[in-house]
Amino acid sequence: MSRLFETATLTTPDGSGLTVRNRTALAPMCQYSVTAKDGVPHDWHLVHLGARAAGGFGLVFTEATSIVPEGRISDQDTGIWNDGQAAAWAPIVDFIHGQGAAAGIQLAHAGGKASTHPWLPEAAASGARGSIPVAEGGWQTVGPSATDLHKLASPREMTRGEIAESVAAWADAARRADAAGFDVVQIHGAHGYLIHQFLSPLANGRTDEYGGGYENRTRYAREVLAAVRDAWPAHKPLALRLSGEDWVEGGWRLADTVRFAREARGLGVTVFDLSSGGLGPFRGPSGPGYQVPLAAAVKEALAGTGAFVTAVGMITEPQQAEQVLVTGQADGVSIARAALVEPHWAAIAAKALGVDRDHNPRAPQYWRADW
Ligand SMILES: Cc1cc2nc3c(=O)[nH]c(=O)nc-3n(C[C@H](O)[C@H](O)[C@H](O)COP(=O)(O)O)c2cc1C
Known part of the structure; x- marks a missing residue:
């Protein structure tokens, strides 16, 4: 029996739990496909996510979906800052459910890494990289401080009022995600985006209670998690993606991650996804499974907590x-990326791991493909 294809129950504050059919998740991946620039997902998102739900993944995450317009990495990102966007997500969620997968949405705010060129061949071919200037349709980004982020336009320091407004915007986005039918909300706390900017000394140069030592730098993240947990139904699991490492001395390190993961668990986070990097030019190790040790450290620290x-x-x-x-x-x-190459990665993996046809998560329409 394959461990990967055992069901798992993700714990929830009300004790009911969400059972997923296996332990594979489609990681969030920006598609830069909202050409109308209104944050509304459309056919591409339905086909892209739907194919991977049909391909057997247990939990299918949307791309980074912005909680406010100025939080988008590019102006072609999806959003969930209004009810129209939530309504457009609903049929996509329904389709994912129809394939037997759970649906997760990654809520995001890019902070000082917003307003950049989409990572698409057209932009790459024209040499367009990094920030889109305000004069060319970009916008002034905001962050914990005006600290320069690697090769990007400087953000403007958020006022305390703006911090409070943004905490409320995360919670409102979670409410809309619930209305759209999502089963899991994942807070994007990784890759050098707004939450990670607050967490890391590399990006947080504030001098008030949101900057300085560990306690202050983690305050914004704690406020976001508490507000979202409050807004998100108690029968639904909350997830958090963290950069486990900045990969540089003086940055956010694994020990900080482990400490913060314990606090986040106390605030009701169930699912922890351990990525790394995103601030500055710092490169960590690379190669197969290079971030697994980060997950292992958090798993060990949270053993027995659900x-x-x-x-x-x-x-x-x-x-x-x-x-x-x-x-x-x-x-x-x-x-x-393996799921970009092969939407049916999970179903193929199930077969490779000896899962029999009756328990393979492959869409029944495709059963005749390889038996
Ligand atoms: C096209 C593409 C878009 C991505 N967009 C996101 C995103 O929206 N949110 C996020 O947290 N990570 C994003 N990532 C990172 C992936 O979720 C993942 O962490 C990374 O690609 C490493 O996993 P892999 O080796 O399986 O590709 C993106 C990666 C790719 C390739």
Whole structure:
């Protein structure tokens, strides 16, 4: 029996739990496809996410979906700052459910890393990279402080009023995600975006109670998690993606991550996905499963608390994913690029790991593909 294809129950504050059909998740991946620039998901998102739900993933996450217009990485990102966007997500969620998968939405605010060129061939071919200037349709970004982020236009320091407004915007977005039918909200606390900017000394130069030592730098993240947990129904699990490492001395380190994960668990976070990096030019290790040790450290720290820890990053092979679980380093895996290559990654992995046809999560329409 494959551990990867065992069901898992994600704990919830009300004790009911959400059971997912297996331990594979489609990792959030920006599609930069909202050409109308209104944040409304459309057919592309339905087909992209729907195909991967049909392809057997247990939990399918949307791309980074912004809680406010100025929080978008690019102006072609999806959003959930208004009810029209939530209404457009609803049929996509329904389709994912119809395929037997759970639906997760990654809520995001890019902070000082907002207003950038979409990572698409057209922009790459024209040499357009980094910030889009205000004069060319971009916008003034905001962050914990005006600290320069690597090769990007400087953000403007958020006022305390703006911090409070943004905390409320995360909670409002979670309410809309519930209305759209999502099962899991994941807070994007990784990759150098707004929450990570507050957490890391590399990006947070504030001198008030939101900057300085660990306690102050983590305040914004704690406020966001508490507000979202309050707004998000008690029968639904809350997830958090963290950069476990800035990979540089003086940055946000694994010890900070472990400490913060314990606090986040206390605030009602169930699912922890451990990525890394995103601030500055700092490169950590690379190679198959390079971030698994970060997940393993958090899993060990949260043992026995009901947390569910997932590993991500260059996990591409079924046996490799299975080993991550069998060796107790994580409870599940998140798959990104391998699922761009192969939407049916999970169903193919199930077969490779000896899961029989009756228990393979492949869409029944496709059963004749490989038996
Ligand atoms: C096209 C693309 C878009 C991505 N967009 C997001 C995103 O919206 N949110 C996020 O947290 N990570 C994003 N990532 C990072 C992935 O979720 C994942 O962490 C990373 O690609 C490493 O996993 P992999 O080796 O399986 O691809 C993106 C990655 C790719 C390739």
